[in-house]
Amino acid sequence: MSAQRLGLRNRLVSRGSDRFWRSLPLMASLAMLALPLGGCGTGAIWDKFLAKDEDKFNDEPADKLYNEGLYLMNKEKDLKAASKKFEEVDRQHPYSDWARKSLLMSAYSFYQAGDYDSCIGSATRYVTLHPGSPDAAYAQYLIAASHYDQIPDVSRDQGRTEKAIAALEEVIRKYPTSEYANQAKQKLEGARDQLAGKEMDVGRYYMQKRDYTAAINRFKTVVTRYQTTRHVEEALARLTEAYMTIGIVGEAQTAAAVLGHNFPDSRWYKDAYNLVKSGGLEPTENKGSWISKSFKKLGLG
Template sequence: MSNQRLTRELRHPTLSAGRALRLSASLALLALPLAGCGTGGLWDKFMAKDDTFVDEPADKLYNEGLYLMNEKKDVKSATKKFEEVDRQHPYSDWARKSLLMSAYASYQAADYDGCIGAATRYVTLHPGSPDAAYAQYLIAASHYDQIPDISRDQGRTEKAIAALEEVVRKYPTSEYATNAKAKMEGARDQLAGKEMDVGRYYMQKRDYTAAINRFKTVVTQYQTTRHVEEALYRLTEAYMTIGIVGEAQTAAAVLGHNFPDSKWYKDAYNLVKSGGVEPEENKGSYISRAFKKLGLG
């Protein structure tokens, strides 16, 4: 094409459009004879109505999902119904309700990843909804229900605590905040139990410094868990063994002050007495400060 002709067509795009229209018409004429070929013809197949996907009323799908979940106990099928509401009627109020029910149904079926996904989407799309607190709680509960035993990695426990803290932070006056706090204590107890398990292992290996670091974590971070009494005793034991008597006396004294009836205190008391000293608290010790911080000292 000459430069002059190219310039004319760039200045008058309707000329190119006209050529394109004539080309399309020619292709259409060529395609028409194909309509009579084969079973039904390509044209008939192209023009045929596709009845594979038929929209159903949102309320009908939603109520079918409720029926399947509550009456038939078929949670998987119920979840599909709720997901279908969202697919067919994405901007309806029924879609919002169905998204929350999908999260709940997944939780009931122990499909925790599915629950977390649906609930997270709900909180993202509807942060101001009255049910957003419940969706956030479902996320936290899904993590919490997957907490492993103390012999395994506690990454899931840490995720549970973070999600539970989010419930309390975002919705402090909701009914779910109280449940979240209770679950949080259970999760924290699990982390403390893991620290104790590892600390005892190091004690058996006579690696007292490593053991002390584990028990120290329990005393400074998990004072309200059921493991703190033993942690104070183990600190008394480890410090006496390596000759840091002052810290041993403090651990025993703090244990006796906060848990005077504990069997661990009796053992700690006898241990320091066997070393020729009495339990005596050093107010500058990290052990003392940890309990003073909580008003327990």
């Protein structure tokens, strides 16, 4: 190696050596900072940090979580917190009997809190996972009740009412002998009454607009589909009015006659009777009319 190259190497080594020795105090300081992590001074802090991660994997007893949920629901009235406890049982112990119970209690807590979508989700999952359970009927009923409690005013879209009717009919069909079937039947009448009310509301609107054909179609829906609701009396009276107005007096007479036969004390019958009489006619039933046939099907005629 030439003297020139040898001199250059020695200078580089010297510079590297100087740089190394100059960095020693800094390295020593860093080492001193790191040492306490394993020692006594900050060991407790490090242990707490690790413990938090370990807790994520330490399952609590299912019965403890379940009872805590019951306490929060019944004593503290904290339904949201109770739901979380019940969901935690299902998460930590998914195949246990406690999980099955907690899933139903979670649905109930959501329902009581007015969180209907979450209730429907939990109850649907319960019915899917435990269709043969004695509590499946109640879970199905919670689904129906959640839809029912969201039925809107007759002036709004009745899609939720349709869902409520379908869910209530499901309770009655699947669990006809359960106590919830009777409750579902009562709610079903209320939901059907709501749909009939919607038809009447639209029918009256068409009457005001003098669109009598459209109005008749709405009242016809009430008579053919919702005969057991409180709106059927008015529907027959409105049919009498609409048919008289457009000159189909035979149907007007039949509507008035069927109304009087089935609801003789109704104030709507008095209106229909007076309307027919004002035209020099009498309420007379045509057995071949769709109105008469509709009532015959249900044994009301």
